[in-house]
Amino acid sequence: MQRRPPRTGDAVLDENLRVTPLPTVEDVRAAAERLRGHAHRTPVLTSRRVDRELGTSVFFKCENFQRMGAFKFRGAFNALSRFGDDARRAGVVAYSSGNHAQAIALSAGILGIPATIVMPHDAPASKVAATLGYGAEVVRYDRFTEDRAAIGAALAAERGLTLVPPFDHPDVIAGQGTAALELFEDVGELDALFVCLGGGGLLAGSALAAGALSPGCRLYGVEPEAGDDGQRSFRTGEIVHIPTPATIADGAQTQALGVLTFPIIRRDVTDVLTASDAELVDAMRVFASTLKIVVEPTGCLSFAAVRRLAPELAGLRVGVIVSGGNVDLDRYAALLAPPSS
Numbered sequence: 001m002q003r004r005p006p007r008t009g010d011a012v013l014d015e016n017l018r019v020t021p022l023p024t025v026e027d028v029r030a031a032a033e034r035l036r037g038h039a040h041r042t043p044v045l046t047s048r049r050v051d052r053e054l055g056t057s058v059f060f061k062c063e064n065f066q067r068m069g070a071f072k073f074r075g076a077f078n079a080l081s082r083f084g085d086d087a088r089r090a091g092v093v094a095y096s097s098g099n100h101a102q103a104i105a106l107s108a109g110i111l112g113i114p115a116t117i118v119m120p121h122d123a124p125a126s127k128v129a130a131t132l133g134y135g136a137e138v139v140r141y142d143r144f145t146e147d148r149a150a151i152g153a154a155l156a157a158e159r160g161l162t163l164v165p166p167f168d169h170p171d172v173i174a175g176q177g178t179a180a181l182e183l184f185e186d187v188g189e190l191d192a193l194f195v196c197l198g199g200g201g202l203l204a205g206s207a208l209a210a211g212a213l214s215p216g217c218r219l220y221g222v223e224p225e226a227g228d229d230g231q232r233s234f235r236t237g238e239i240v241h242i243p244t245p246a247t248i249a250d251g252a253q254t255q256a257l258g259v260l261t262f263p264i265i266r267r268d269v270t271d272v273l274t275a276s277d278a279e280l281v282d283a284m285r286v287f288a289s290t291l292k293i294v295v296e297p298t299g300c301l302s303f304a305a306v307r308r309l310a311p312e313l314a315g316l317r318v319g320v321i322v323s324g325g326n327v328d329l330d331r332y333a334a335l336l337a338p339p340s341s
C-alpha cells in the first residue's frame with residue numbers, strides 16, 4: 001500500500017512534487033467545447049423490457065457508439081487539443097491495453113500529431129490492428145513482467161515525446177466527464193449513476209459533471225471482482241496497489257487508482273462495487289438480446305452492478321455508462337456461447 005497523496009485544498013502533489021490542481025466541472029465544459037464537431041454525441045437508449053424486469057428506469061449512455069468504439073476518444077482528443085506547437089511537432093506517446101491506444105492514435109491522426117503506442121503482446125488483435133490502422137507506431141511489451149509506465153517514460157525522454165496517460169491526467173479526466181455531462185443534459189437529473197471503473201478517469205470525470213448537473217445523484221464505480229483495488233482504496237482512504245488482475249474485463253485490469261482520480265473519487269463517489277466475470281457475461285447477453293448492442297466485457301461492469309442491486313433501486317431513475325464496444329468477434333461469440341459439455 002502507498003501513502004495517500006498529500007492534499008492542498010483541491011490540488012494534489014504529483015510524484016515530482018509539483019502541485020496539480022484537480023479538474024473541475026468548468027474543465028469538463030471546456031472539454032465539451034473542444035470536442036464539439038469531433039466526438040459523437042452518443043445516444044441514450046432505454047428499454048421498457050429492462051425497466052419492467054428490474055423495476056427501475058434505466059438510461060444507457062452508449063459510448064460503444066463513440067468514435068473508435070469507446071469513451072476514451074473524449075479524454076484523448078481533449079488532451080491532445082491542448083498541446084502547444086513544439087509538443088505537436090515532436091509527437092505523443094501512450095501506453096494502453098487497448099482503447100486508450102486507439103483513442104490517442106485516432107485523435108493524433110485528426111490533429112496531425114505523430115503517435116507512438118506501447119501495447120501488451122496479448123492485447124486483443126482488433127485493438128492492435130485499429131491502432132496501426134489510425135497511423136500510429138506500436139511498441140509491444142509483456143504485461144506480466146515489464147512496466148509499461150517505465151517503457152513509456154523512456155520513449156518520451158529519448159524522442160522528446162509528450163506522454164498522455166490513460167486516466168491520471170487533468171485533461172483526460174475532464175474529457176471523460178463529457179459523457180456524463182451529455183447524459184444529464186439529455187435526460188435531466190438522476191437518482192443514481194453507475195460507471196465502469198479501471199484507473200478512475202471516467203468515474204472522476206463523471207463525478208465532476210454529476211456534482212454540477214445532478215447534485216443529489218448517488219454515484220457508483222464498478223470494477224472487476226478480481227481487481228477490487230478501487231473498492232479497497234475507496235474504503236480505506238489509501239491507494240491500494242494490486243498485481244494485474246485476471247478478468248475478462250481487459251479495459252479495467254489496472255493495478256491502482258491515480259493520484260488525481262483517487263481524491264476526486266474519495267470526495268464525490270457514494271461507493272465502489274464489483275462485478276464477477278459471470279455477471280459481466282450475463283449483462284453482455286442482455287445488451288445483445290434486448291438492446292441489440294455489442295458491448296465489450298469492461299463496458300458491462302456498470303449494468304452488471306445495476307442488475308445485482310435492482311431491488312434497492314426500485315422506482316428510481318438510474319444512469320448507466322456503457323463504456324465501450326471493442327471486442328474481437330470470435331471472443332465475443334465464445335463468451336456468449338453456452339458452456340459445451
Ligand SMILES: *Cc1c(COP(=O)(O)O)cnc(C)c1O
Nearest residue numbers: 099198199200201202251323324
Ligand atoms: C478504459 C476503460 C474503462 C475504465 O476507464 P478508467 O478511466 O480507466 O476508469 C472502462 N471501460 C472501457 C471500455 C474502457 O476502455
